[in-house]
Amino acid sequence: MSTKTFPGGVHPPEEKELSAHKAFERFPAPTTIVLPLSQHIGKASTPRVKKKDAVVPGQLIAEAEGFISAPIHSSIAGTVKSISREVNAGGFPKDAIVIIPNGEEEPAEPEYFPPLPLDTITPEQIRERVKEAGIVGQGGAAFPTFVKLTPPPDKEIDTVMINGCECEPYLTRDYRFMIERPEAIAEGLRLIMLALGVKRGVFGIEDNKPDAIKAMEAAVQGMEGIEVAALKTKYPQGAEKMLIKAVNGREVPPGKLPLDVGVVIQNIGTAVAIYDSIAKGEPQITAALTVTGAGIKEPKNLIVPVGTPITEVLEFCGGVTEDASKVIVGGPMMGVAQYDLAAPVMKATSGIVVLTKKEMRKQEETPCLRCGKCVDACPLHLVPTKLSRYSQLGRFEEAEELGVTVCMECGTCAFTCPANIPLVQWLRLGKQEVMKLQRERKAEQST
Ligand code: SF4
Ligand code: SF4
Structure with missing residues (x-):
């Protein structure tokens, strides 16, 4: 097994052992759901419900507005409380639909799409389902996935890469998916390749996850044109340009995109969401995330209804420790520090990291040493x-x-x-x- 990589990069402490062995758990019952109309790159969605409307899980509550946008579905059964400005994980108030759940005593029949047959599905059906299910990229940027599956006609795509690096320290969501649902991920890649008419698919996985590499190798056995590439563990190995350089040696020129060098990249979580939308008819109403850091009492990997307040997720993990100092949404390298824990989990939230003072690096700034x-x-x-x-x-x-x-x-x-x-x-x-x-x-x- 050869390991590939890119020049430069760093080796921050991985800290994945806090949550790597924890299987996904389902978050049970939020008390409020806040669904920002803009959980994706592009135009905000337009509400299709009003105050006091009853909603069920999977029901369309906001429509996509234009090409680069995504619809939003209710993640819970409940009643619309308001459409109002609410704080979000980016730190700014945004328009959002607020839902008060019915509670566990009054579950409602979900409103999912009809499952589609995996053997006979067409590229057009895949794109349409991904679009109507409101799937956005799970790698952090939350770009509407349907758009990535619809490249301009002058771009020749020959490779789909699935980013299984999870190079951000602490996070173990993608790792757990590869251990728990390798077949769904492999099938998700096959569906993406079919939608794009591409014959080559590659999983790029850092070599600090040997059991995930093994699980994915077993899952893709017999799948034509799909391979698993073990990559050196180094930050930021999962950045799109670094991944492409490591896997097939192509350089994405400054200002250009992966599709300019014939590549479409999707994240592990996105492959799972695509599979679930087609095989089970599920719109994107849950977020899979890691809650971790020495500042949280019980680190976990969770499946959470989109819109659940961060504070409730932290409570479900035993709450924060006395020396907790900083809450970050995303990983510690690229994530966003939180000032208001009422902000909700969004479709692309991959982790909540609670750091203690000890875990945080010394912050005192000195003049540049010109060390290079x-x-x-x-x-x-x-x-x-x-x-x-x-x-x-x-x-x-x-x-x-x-x-x-x-x-x-x-x-x-x-x-x-x-x-x-x-x-x-x-x-x-x-x-x-x-x-x-x-x-x-x-x-x-x-x-
Ligand atoms: S943040 Fe920008 S300048 Fe700094 S290492 Fe990353 S790409 Fe380079
Ligand atoms: S050259 Fe200056 S800015 Fe760059 S790493 Fe050294 S001290 Fe920091």
């Missing part, structure tokens, strides 16, 4: 030290020339920085300002 560690580590060959300096000084045109918009905000540079400079925050600011400049230039040109 951030430059050596950046997998995209950027110069983070200069880019962050330009952002701090407001010299955004120079940051643009040095390629700040290419930065994928992976946090690798900040992890290596001995001066604890918050490089990613500065890079993010630089990106936002440069993109604003670019929009202004475009607007000027068109007038």
Whole structure:
């Protein structure tokens, strides 16, 4: 078994043992459900229910608005309490449908789609089901999956990759899926390949999960054109560009997408959601996530109704410890720190990590040591030290020339920085300002 990788990257402590051995449990009964109308990249959905309406699990409650959008279905039986501005995991209030569940005593018949036959299904039926089921990418960006299955006609796709790296420390959701549902994942990949008319499918899995590699190898046995690639354990091995470089040696040029080099990438959780939408008719109304970190009393892997408040999920895991210091949605490298735990779990929430002070790195910032560690580590060959300096000084045109918009905000540079400079925050600011400049230039040109 050869292991492949990419140049650069870092090796943060993995910390996966806290939850890796915990099988998925179902979260029982939330007291409130908050479903933001924008849980995906693209246009927010449009509500199709009103206050006091009764809803059942799987019922369409908000329709997709345009091509890049996704519908939303109720994750529970209950009554619509309001359509109002509610805090979300991104930290900003957003329009959301709030549902008060009926409670466990009054379960309601779910409103799912009719299952479709796996043997005779057509590419068009797969795309349509993925669209109507409201599936969004589970790798963090929440891009509507239907759009990824509908590439522009001038793009020739020859490979589908399933990202099984789960390179973020602490998270074990994808690992548990590979151990518990390898056949569903393999079938999910086959359905994606069929939808795209592609003959080659590859699972990229980091070599710190040998049992997951074995499980997936067994599941794909006899499936034509599908292989499992063991990849070196290194952050950010699961970033799309790094995965493509490691698996088939192709370079995605700056500003381009995987489909520009003939590749479509999906996440393990997305493959499962696609399979479930077709084989069982389930819309995307649950989120699979890891709740972990030394700051949570009982780390778990959970299946949670979308819209469940984070605070209720933490309580179900025994609550936080006395020395808990920070709650992050997503992994510790790219996740978002939470200030209001009333925010809900969303379709693409992959984890909630509760860190203690001890687990958090020293934050005290010192001046740049000019050590160059951030430059050596950046997998995209950027110069983070200069880019962050330009952002701090407001010299955004120079940051643009040095390629700040290419930065994928992976946090690798900040992890290596001995001066604890918050490089990613500065890079993010630089990106936002440069993109604003670019929009202004475009607007000027068109007038
Ligand atoms: S955050 Fe940006 S600059 Fe830093 S390592 Fe990642 S891609 Fe490079
Ligand atoms: S790693 Fe930190 S201290 Fe070293 S050059 Fe980069 S920004 Fe400066």
